[in-house]
Amino acid sequence: MFPSLYGKSILIEHIETLKVIVCLFCVEKYMSREKKEKKAEISATSYLLERIRELQLQVENLKSELENIERVPSVKIGIAFLIPGVAALIFSVVKESQILAFIGLGLTFWGALFLFVRPVRYVKSKLLHSASLSSYLTIDRIIKDLKFKGKSYYIPPYPEDVYLPEHLKGLKEMVVFISANKHPDMPSIEEIAKSRFLLKNPNGICIPPPGLGLLIQFERTLGRDLSKVDLETVLEVLPQLVTEGIPLAKQLEIEKEDGIIHLRILNSIYKKMYNLEGPKSVHILGCPIVSAIACAIAKSTGKVVTIKEDKISPDEQLIEVWYSLVAGD
Incomplete structure (x- = not known):
């Protein structure tokens, strides 16, 4: 009678131990899944942040195009016309040549025109709007995911x-x-x-x-x-x-x-x-x-x-x- 009771108590202890092990396994599994979800959330946030930076860099590049509108090669072209034009005018006076005078006047005129009247490059407003829109849509996703x-x-x-x-x-x-x-x-x-x-x-x-x-x-x-x-x-x-x-x-x-x-x-x-x-x-x-x-x-x-x-x-x-x-x- 006593051995059987003793055996039952041992069996109950084993069952309780198994229950504890199962609970620990479930907790560990849950915590592991939770860690994975957190890692996924952090990686998603990092991706969105990186995406914002990329989009803002694109906008900055576009804006740098606008701020460089005055840096055009028309100055070099103007100088290329102006120097031979002035030289032709000087030789026309020395040689008393009307042909050289007309050539010199023409070259000087076009040189001055290229030098002082510079072309301006325009960027369509729709392009600026579209470039900025991507950043805002990304921020929308971040705010929505974080429930701010x-x-x-x-x-x-x-x-x-x-x-x-x-x-x-x-x-x-x-x-x-x-x-x-x-x-x-x-x-x-x-x-x-x-x-x-x-x-x-x-x-x-x-x-x-x-x-x-x-x-x-x-x-x-x-x-x-x-x-x-x-x-x-x-x-x-x-x-x-x-x-x-x-x-x-x-x-x-x-x-x-x-x-x-x-x-x-x-x-x-x-x-x-x-x-x-x-x-x-x-x-x-x-x-x-x-x-x-x-x-x-x-x-x-x-x-x-x-x-x-x-x-x-x-x-x-x-x-x-x-x-x-x-x-x-």
Whole structure:
């Protein structure tokens, strides 16, 4: 009788041990699957980030085409006509030859024409719109996958001539922080300096602004770093920068009142982004023009800038945006 009871107890212990082993196996399998899912999520996020960088590089290359419009070979052609033209005129005086005089005048005329009247290359506005659209669609996917419901915050960089230790070099980069919720804290200096894409405290992502290329072009045109220009001057020169040179819009107006900056853009080349079929992230980040102006305001004031509201007219001709400066930054 006792041996049988003893055998039963041993059997029960074995069964319990097997149960524990099975549970541990299931937990391990679940954790392994969870790790794989996390790895897949991280790799997907890394791919999307890399994709954004590639698309922004393409936009930068396109913009570099625009900023080099004055670098054309017409100068060399003009000099090639001008030198023999002047020589022919000199010899015509020495030799008293009317034929050489006419040849010299013709060559000099064409040389001057090529030298001073340079051809300008234009890039179709549809091409600029299409190049930027890909970046916004990628950002749409990231925001959707991460289930973010927050806003964008343009964080100003440190001026280029300010010395920073190597581990703080990331603070010289202009970034935009997209928060997971609507009322976040701002990322710390340490978090921004690490140049991370995903942030945990506060929860959100940091990416290069879609208008960064335009901001760089604005500064090159002005020949000044906007961090050293006061806000009033920046708001005064921005309309001319947007509507002339590289005409991105027909008209642009900026007004500042009670800490709110009101922007009005008429007939922008990016207006189609704001229709119902356009990317949702354009209402978070703004189109490249809106983004570039947010960057300019942030650099000039040294404060964080957020897009409070945007609105487009029914005919899609007028875009209105309201910026606000985040207090305490």
